[in-house]
Amino acid sequence: MSSGAPRKYPGYGSSERTQYAPYSAFDIPADLRELHGRWDVEAVAQRVRNYRYAEEWSMRILGGWVATIPELPVKTGLGKIIWDCAQSADALGERLPELRFARRPTGVALSPNPDFAKLVEAISEPEDPDLTIEKLVGIFEVLFPHLVEVYEHNIRHTDAIADAPSIELLENIVARHRRHMAWAEEVFDRLVDTAEERERREQRRRELGARLRACGGVTGDWPIEPENTVEAVRKEKST
Amino acid sequence: MKRFIDHSELARDRRFVRQNNVLSTILADVEDNVEAVVEAIEEHAPLIENSVRGTAAEPLFERHGPGMLLVRPNEPMDPAHPAAATQLRLRLHGVFVGELQALEGAARSLWDFPDAPWEFQMNMARQCWDEARHVQTFEKLLDHVDVEPGMFPESTFLFECACSEDPAMRVAGVNRALEGLACDVFRDTIRYAEASGDETLRQAVDFVLADEITHVRFGSEWVREFTRDDPEYGQRVQDFRREVDRQFSFGGARSARKDASIPIAREDRLEAGFSPEELADLEELSARGPSSETLREALGVLRERHEARRQAG
Numbered sequence: 001m002s003s004g005a006p007r008k009y010p011g012y013g014s015s016e017r018t019q020y021a022p023y024s025a026f027d028i029p030a031d032l033r034e035l036h037g038r039w040d041v042e043a044v045a046q047r048v049r050n051y052r053y054a055e056e057w058s059m060r061i062l063g064g065w066v067a068t069i070p071e072l073p074v075k076t077g078l079g080k081i082i083w084d085c086a087q088s089a090d091a092l093g094e095r096l097p098e099l100r101f102a103r104r105p106t107g108v109a110l111s112p113n114p115d116f117a118k119l120v121e122a123i124s125e126p127e128d129p130d131l132t133i134e135k136l137v138g139i140f141e142v143l144f145p146h147l148v149e150v151y152e153h154n155i156r157h158t159d160a161i162a163d164a165p166s167i168e169l170l171e172n173i174v175a176r177h178r179r180h181m182a183w184a185e186e187v188f189d190r191l192v193d194t195a196e197e198r199e200r201r202e203q204r205r206r207e208l209g210a211r212l213r214a215c216g217g218v219t220g221d222w223p224i225e226p227e228n229t230v231e232a233v234r235k236e237k238s239t
Numbered sequence: 240m241k242r243f244i245d246h247s248e249l250a251r252d253r254r255f256v257r258q259n260n261v262l263s264t265i266l267a268d269v270e271d272n273v274e275a276v277v278e279a280i281e282e283h284a285p286l287i288e289n290s291v292r293g294t295a296a297e298p299l300f301e302r303h304g305p306g307m308l309l310v311r312p313n314e315p316m317d318p319a320h321p322a323a324a325t326q327l328r329l330r331l332h333g334v335f336v337g338e339l340q341a342l343e344g345a346a347r348s349l350w351d352f353p354d355a356p357w358e359f360q361m362n363m364a365r366q367c368w369d370e371a372r373h374v375q376t377f378e379k380l381l382d383h384v385d386v387e388p389g390m391f392p393e394s395t396f397l398f399e400c401a402c403s404e405d406p407a408m409r410v411a412g413v414n415r416a417l418e419g420l421a422c423d424v425f426r427d428t429i430r431y432a433e434a435s436g437d438e439t440l441r442q443a444v445d446f447v448l449a450d451e452i453t454h455v456r457f458g459s460e461w462v463r464e465f466t467r468d469d470p471e472y473g474q475r476v477q478d479f480r481r482e483v484d485r486q487f488s489f490g491g492a493r494s495a496r497k498d499a500s501i502p503i504a505r506e507d508r509l510e511a512g513f514s515p516e517e518l519a520d521l522e523e524l525s526a527r528g529p530s531s532e533t534l535r536e537a538l539g540v541l542r543e544r545h546e547a548r549r550q551a552g
């Protein structure tokens with residue numbers, strides 16, 4: 001090969017370069033992501049285990065209620081939501097060995113503290129066929145909105161490049177829960193009609209909401225204080 | 240929320256009434272003898288009458304008396320028969336409430352067995368979605384044949400089997416025996432839909448049947464897994480399934496007999512994990528019971544007695 005011809009592959013000398021133009025890994029498309037998230041590998045694994053706990057128990061609680069809810073479309077609507085929660089829990093479990101948490105199909109779920117576990121138990125408490133409102137409020141108006149908030153915070157504050165698999169997984173789960181909440185909103189529109197029913201819904205929301213705040217939510221460290229955001233941490237580091 | 244509920248605790252809206260589960264299995268224990276059949280039915284006459292009062296099945300009772308129970312399993316469904324429309328409506332309504340209970344049973348398994356293997360829980364969760372779609376499918380099919388949910392009484396026999404506190408027994412009774420029965424019923428309903436040219440019915444039930452084969456397979460696999468290290472326990476679970484299968488053969492109405500109204504869906508069951516030996520056993524145990532000839536005669540006797548009572552009363 002003559003030395004003047006354009007090379008397809010680099011050679012050993014400095015004159016033996018290829019003809020291809022250089023681009024940075026951030027150019028196409030422009031990559032504004034920054035390294036360093038709020039949590040390291042162990043902390044992400046811990047959070048994933050917390051999320052799995054919430055998704056697993058949502059699946060079981062809804063499963064327990066199907067038989068004791070008299071409204072047919074609520075029964076059938078829950079069937080799909082149960083499967084969604086199972087898939088979310090399963091995907092979270094699949095992420096764990098990738099985060100150096102040994103692969104064990106069961107026993108990976110972890111409550112952040114005993115009080116969150118007690119809250120989940122309180123959500124599961126209503127049994128009677130006339131308590132559909134109390135049942136649905138606990139999952140769809142207290143737990144799921146909280147999970148969506150925490151998952152979205154997690155998506156924004158974890159390392160956007162290194163922890164991208166967690167982000168993608170949480171984005172899917174958030175999309176599912178948003179559908180669930182929209183469905184429940186339609187159910188409430190039909191089921192909550194009288195002043196008394198509105199009060200039942202409100203009271204249940206208040207009670208469980210207070211307990212949720214008191215126990216620190218699904219990760220035990222919620223609500224997220226402003227000084228704990230990744231922006232604040234970065235700022236603190238740079239000064 | 241407590242673990243394990245009774246079948247009487249299934250929540251329903253005000254359209255629904257229950258049928259005593261005893262009525263579903265009367266024929267399972269009767270000899271092939273007109274007298275014996277008549278006696279067994281007469282013995283339950285008040286229960287039968289009570290369960291149909293105020294439902295769409297009441298005219299059937301008016302016409303046949305308690306012998307109305309024999310109208311359905313008496314002969315294979317034939318679109319040309321004058322009773323075909325009623326038979327189809329009763330069957331689809333029975334399937335509809337069966338699907339509802341299958342949904343409730345699979346869902347309860349998630350709450351009742353939180354420590355079961357994760358893959359088991361995944362299978363049950365998937366079954367919840369499938370059964371929910373089946374309920375929705377059959378609610379549309381009921382509309383398709385002009386039936387309202389709750390128009391006929393609901394027997395809760397499927398959920399009764401789902402009440403077992405042992406997960407292996409539960410999936411053996413529900414997934415293998417009763418969803419196996421569902422495969423037989425669906426295969427026969429597809430045959431009926433083809434014969435009557437009802438393409439909507441045929442296609443919808445064909446999809447549901449595909450799901451049911453998957454559910455029976457869940458049952459076959461989990462029974463094997465749960466009982467793997469304990470052959471004696473495995474045998475008890477198998478015996479339980481055989482007893483459910485015997486009762487829900489309705490005295491040969493579901494069997495491989497020539498006069499059966501619901502033949503055994505052999506190919507579908509093989510695909511779902513039944514062994515050829517199990518199928519031979521099922522054919523044998525389901526064939527016991529009165530012949531269609533006996534049932535027809537018994538129906539005649541019961542109708543005469545019913546009319547005599549009407550005239551006397």
Ligand SMILES: [Fe+2]
Pocket residue numbers: 338341369370373451
């Ligand atoms: Fe089904």
Ligand SMILES: [Fe+2]
Pocket residue numbers: 341370418450451454
């Ligand atoms: Fe099924």
